[in-house]
Amino acid sequence: MAAPALFPPPHMDEDGAAPPAPASQSPPPTEAEAPRGGGLLRRRPPVRVTSEFDSERRLFSHSLSCRVLDGIAKLRLRVSHGGRGGGVGGIAWGPPEVALLARNFSVVVDAASRGAVLSGAADLAGSLRLRAAHNTKEQQGEVSVTANLGDSPCKIELSSLVPPDGLPRATFLFPNGEVSVKEKKLDEDNRILSVNGIVKSHILNGVCTAVYNDNAMDLKYRYKDEEISFIPSISLPSNSVSFAFKRQLTPSDKLSYWYHFDTNYWGAVYKHRADKHLKWKAGYESNNRLGRASVWVGDASGSTKEVPLKAKVQFTLEVPQDNIQNAVVLFHVKKRWDF
Structure with a gap:
């Protein structure tokens, strides 16, 4: 069984920290204001x-x-x-x-795990880019080389485990998706070539996405305008059909609904945003027979980088349909300090 990749696929950005934000300009402190023996503190x-x-x-x-x-x-x-x-x-x-x-x-x-993961990337001659990762605990790594195909936006990548476990994986990347070919191990003696890919295309004012993986294909169409979103999907060969519907009632209110035809599972969520830092939603999921209501104070997207609000709180009420007495209140608090 092949080990999972140690770094993301080529269409994703490599891990790394964002460049530091420019410091605000301020006049230098006077001799009275400067900290005594504060050369180290000023450089901290x-x-x-x-x-x-x-x-x-x-x-x-x-x-x-x-x-x-x-x-x-x-x-x-x-x-x-x-x-x-x-x-x-x-x-x-x-x-x-x-x-x-x-x-x-x-x-x-x-x-x-008493181990470490080391990863790095470098631009080589021409349009080649080398990426490598190594897990000291598992004693396993991965190396990939990506090359631009002339002046076109297309790229090709070859990647392999280190030590190698079969043929390297080849990936062809183009503006609307990617296709990869890799060797798949069925048992000790049998290996086959496996083809996976994803393709996106604009059709009838919407986006159609096809994902192919291990002889299974998921087809999804997404239509969206300023007021509604409609997302039907089908999985082959299981013929599992589902759809999602979203309606923007007002700039602050949205209603979402989804339904799975093969299981009759459905769910609905109503969201309201009072302002940028206050949002609540309530909904129901039939597969879990569970109702939920949540409220966010702070940026619900997960960022805490805004000033002066550097905290967020989320409260969630979960009410099982079968036993209301087992309702629970959960909360999540995140706070940031800068020194």
Whole structure:
């Protein structure tokens, strides 16, 4: 069984930290305002601390990061602890994770597995780009080379595990999708060539997407305008048909509905956005026979980079249809500090 890829497919950006935001200009401090012996303090890079709590898992997680090497890389430390277990003070602390992240190089050390993942990328002569990754715990890596095909927007990539486990995978990338051919191992003696791909095309004011993987194909059509979205889909050869429908009632209100014909499962969600930092939604899923209602205070997209609001809170009420008395309230809190 082939090991999973150690870095994302070629159509995705490589891992790396975004360039540092330009510092605001301010007049230099006077001699009275300058910290005594503060040469080191003035050179200290800004430190960001982010803390989260998930009530469902009863887990706290903390992340500390700062720019190093004159801003070209980011150093990050992550640690988590829960309310159960026999750690220090009765709290179970998880092993830390330390990472050094740059645009073309990264090192992630996981104390839990006592291993590290190293990855890097470099531009070679001409239009070639080399990427490589290595997992010290698994003693396995992956290497790929991507080349532009002349002046066209198309590319071709060859990638292989290290040490190799069969023929390298070949991927052809073009503006509307990609197609890859790789060797698939059926058993110890039998191997076949497997073809996978994804193609997108604009049809009748919408986008049609075809995904082919292991002799199965998913076809999806998405029509969207300013008020409605309609998304029918079918899976072959199982002939599983479903559709989703979304209606923008007002600039702040949206109704979504989906239905699976083969299982009769359905669901509906109503969303309301009071402003940029306050949103709530309520819905029902028939497959889980569960009703949910959630409210967000803060940016619901997950970003906490806005100033002055650097926190978000999400409360969720889950009500089982079969036993209302088992309703639970879950919450998730995320807070950021800059030093």
